[in-house]
Amino acid sequence: MALLQIFDPKARAVPIGIDLGTTNSLVAYVVDGGVECVTDCNLSPLLPSVVYYGAHGATLVGDDARTLAALHPRETIVSVKRFMGRGADDPETRRLGPYDFVAPREGESNTVRFRVHSREVTPVEVSAEILRELKGRAEDQLRTVGGAVITVPAYFDDAQRQATKDAARLAGIEVLRLLNEPTAAALAYGLDKGRTQGTFAVYDLGGGTFDITVLSLDDGVFQVRSTGGDSQLGGDDMDRAVATVLLREMGVDDFAHASPELVRRALDAARAAKHRLTEASETTVTVARDAGEDFSRALTRAEFDAIVGPVVERTGPACKRALRDAGVKPEALDGVILVGGSTRVPLVRSFVRELFKHEPLTDIDPDQVVAFGAALQADMLAGEGPREDALILDVIPLSLGIETMGGVAEKILTRNTTIPAGRAQLFTTYADNQTGFVIHVVQGEREMAVDNRSLATFTLKGIPPMAAGLARLEVTFRVDADGMLDVTAKELTTGVEQRVEVKPSYGLEADDVERMLMESFEHAESDLAARQLRERVIEAEQVIAATQKAVGIDGDLLDEDERAELDGALAALRDAVAKGDRNAIHHRTEGLDRAATPLAERRMNRAVKRAMSGHALKEFEDELDARPTHPHLVGDGHTH
Numbered sequence: 001m002a003l004l005q006i007f008d009p010k011a012r013a014v015p016i017g018i019d020l021g022t023t024n025s026l027v028a029y030v031v032d033g034g035v036e037c038v039t040d041c042n043l044s045p046l047l048p049s050v051v052y053y054g055a056h057g058a059t060l061v062g063d064d065a066r067t068l069a070a071l072h073p074r075e076t077i078v079s080v081k082r083f084m085g086r087g088a089d090d091p092e093t094r095r096l097g098p099y100d101f102v103a104p105r106e107g108e109s110n111t112v113r114f115r116v117h118s119r120e121v122t123p124v125e126v127s128a129e130i131l132r133e134l135k136g137r138a139e140d141q142l143r144t145v146g147g148a149v150i151t152v153p154a155y156f157d158d159a160q161r162q163a164t165k166d167a168a169r170l171a172g173i174e175v176l177r178l179l180n181e182p183t184a185a186a187l188a189y190g191l192d193k194g195r196t197q198g199t200f201a202v203y204d205l206g207g208g209t210f211d212i213t214v215l216s217l218d219d220g221v222f223q224v225r226s227t228g229g230d231s232q233l234g235g236d237d238m239d240r241a242v243a244t245v246l247l248r249e250m251g252v253d254d255f256a257h258a259s260p261e262l263v264r265r266a267l268d269a270a271r272a273a274k275h276r277l278t279e280a281s282e283t284t285v286t287v288a289r290d291a292g293e294d295f296s297r298a299l300t301r302a303e304f305d306a307i308v309g310p311v312v313e314r315t316g317p318a319c320k321r322a323l324r325d326a327g328v329k330p331e332a333l334d335g336v337i338l339v340g341g342s343t344r345v346p347l348v349r350s351f352v353r354e355l356f357k358h359e360p361l362t363d364i365d366p367d368q369v370v371a372f373g374a375a376l377q378a379d380m381l382a383g384e385g386p387r388e389d390a391l392i393l394d395v396i397p398l399s400l401g402i403e404t405m406g407g408v409a410e411k412i413l414t415r416n417t418t419i420p421a422g423r424a425q426l427f428t429t430y431a432d433n434q435t436g437f438v439i440h441v442v443q444g445e446r447e448m449a450v451d452n453r454s455l456a457t458f459t460l461k462g463i464p465p466m467a468a469g470l471a472r473l474e475v476t477f478r479v480d481a482d483g484m485l486d487v488t489a490k491e492l493t494t495g496v497e498q499r500v501e502v503k504p505s506y507g508l509e510a511d512d513v514e515r516m517l518m519e520s521f522e523h524a525e526s527d528l529a530a531r532q533l534r535e536r537v538i539e540a541e542q543v544i545a546a547t548q549k550a551v552g553i554d555g556d557l558l559d560e561d562e563r564a565e566l567d568g569a570l571a572a573l574r575d576a577v578a579k580g581d582r583n584a585i586h587h588r589t590e591g592l593d594r595a596a597t598p599l600a601e602r603r604m605n606r607a608v609k610r611a612m613s614g615h616a617l618k619e620f621e622d623e624l625d626a627r628p629t630h631p632h633l634v635g636d637g638h639t640h
């Protein structure tokens with residue numbers, strides 16, 4: 001649906017940020033001032049960093065490869081990052097993995113080679129497979145992908161950094177810059193905004209590695225002050241600790257005495273239970289035995305904490321050392337950032353809080369935060385995008401307005417107004433005690449907001465309860481000479497005010513404008529069914545996008561079952577959209593709405609909790625009673 005696309009795919013090569021992780025890799029990009037991860041068909045942003053080599057030269061990357069790792073351990077390369085830039089004679093190399101290494105030959109370079117079937121592959125080639133897959137995913141979503149910022153651990157040496165660059169080149173990716181992972185996390189949190197000095201700790205607990213970094217910000221530039229960690233410590237160790245307990249209770253006192261399949265099942269069950277216990281305080285773990293009845297037991301968060309406590313505590317000494325090396329006391333830190341999937345574990349969070357004497361920053365998904373920072377850096381390095389590709393205008397090509405009650409688009413600046421231009425209009429409340437307004441900015445000529453292009457939505461809150469029609473909302477639209485739209489909404493009786501900036505023309509080419517106009521003229525005669533289908537598709541895509549976004553930000557609020565249900569509803573709706581079945585789209589949009597309700601409610605709670613610090617609960621109850629709605633037009637409403 002071209003109408004919903006923020007970027008015209010033809011117009012701009014989108015710079016991307018890549019987190020090339022040991023366990024999982026991700027790719028993200030900047031869209032409309034925000035950052036988003038590219039997701040796969042299951043809406044997961046994570047690509048397991050696993051590559052399977054088939055007998056006939058084909059490769060599989062990601063989830064499918066990970067499934068095959070247990071069956072084909074020698075042909076499936078996991079955690080290839082550990083081998084990057086390492087020599088074949090490095091004692092560390094042999095210790096890692098069950099692989100069939102090719103002995104270095106006389107007169108050849110000393111790089112590691114894995115033998116997979118009749119081929120030999122290097123870690124650079126394996127990493128290139130992962131990068132190629134990530135780039136492909138990004139292209140599916142963005143069409144034209146520009147250069148990339150790729151993150152590497154702060155401790156990577158020159159050889160490891162060079163190997164990473166070589167892998168990118170092999171995958172056909174232009175590297176704008178390599179960026180240290182902890183720095184990327186700090187950028188994602190915007191710690192460089194609004195200050196020039198500061199000291200931060202980045203605590204990164206992934207699947208199999210633990211990294212601690214102390215960064216300082218000097219004159220707006222991040223510098224690594226110290227690094228430390230343990231390259232053999234992570235979430236996998238928690239899984240092993242829990243699986244050990246399960247197997248012991250099943251009568252197996254040592255991993256070595258169990259069948260490899262049973263060990264795999266116990267580890268999988270342990271990991272799934274660990275993920276569930278991030279939200280739940282108790283869960284049931286079930287492991288199928290090799291024969292006979294399944295083993296099943298309840299596992300509480302407290303028991304889990306006791307089992308994995310020693311793993312978490314092993315991160316302590318490296319943290320203290322890193323602080324000492326950097327010459328800072330915990331109290332002197334300006335912030336502590338959590339990175340890596342394993343920092344979702346509540347015990348890890350409380351451990352970090354006590355150790356660093358700081359409430360750690362967790363607002364950004366710890367899986368995605370590094371990729372986000374890389375994307376922001378890529379966007380910055382690539383500039384704002386080729387400006388000449390944006391429509392150069394001296395008039396407003398399409399009308400700009402807001403959605404009012406009933407979904408009607410009220411035009412505030414009409415098409416062909418010369419710019420710069422500005423105009424204000426008055427609105428009021430529709431319901432008694434309404435304490436907010438939803439301002440939905442739209443662009444286009446159609447009568448209903450839903451038929452136009454949605455540019456931005458924001459909410460004006462904090463208006464004291466009044467009878468309907470008493471509030472005076474003044475909405476001002478200004479478009480500057482660059483075509484930038486600035487929207488201000490101000491409640492006149494209280495002076496409460498909000499502003500947003502939007503780029504109304506961005507990514508719209510003259511053709512699009514033409515087409516949108518034609519649509520608005522033709523629409524009277526247009527086939528009703530076709531129009532309804534289009535509306536349904538637009539609605540569906542909006543719900544899909546909103547759900548995806550909500551999951552990206554607050555997906556951790558769902559347990560595994562709820563997440564699976566949501567993913568199923570998303571897939572079903574996508575399928576209906578692909579088939580163009582109007583009724584199915586309608587039903588499945590409702591289905592997705594239902595499946596997303598728990599997430600919506602919990603997000604609301606989380607937002608309220610956050611906002612509440614400093615406010616009395618009563619205030620919020622009032623606010624929730626009269627939810628913000630779209631404004632209502634006053635008379636003919638025009639003030640000037």
Ligand code: ADP
Nearest residue numbers: 021022023024206207235275278340341342344
């Ligand atoms: P890496 O940086 O090594 O690529 P990640 O940051 O992707 O690794 O972390 C992967 C680890 O995070 C795995 O051990 C996984 O089990 C763990 N993990 C992911 N989600 C959760 C969760 N909800 N609760 C606990 N651990 C989680």
Ligand code: MG
Nearest residue numbers: 021022206340
């Ligand atoms: Mg990582």
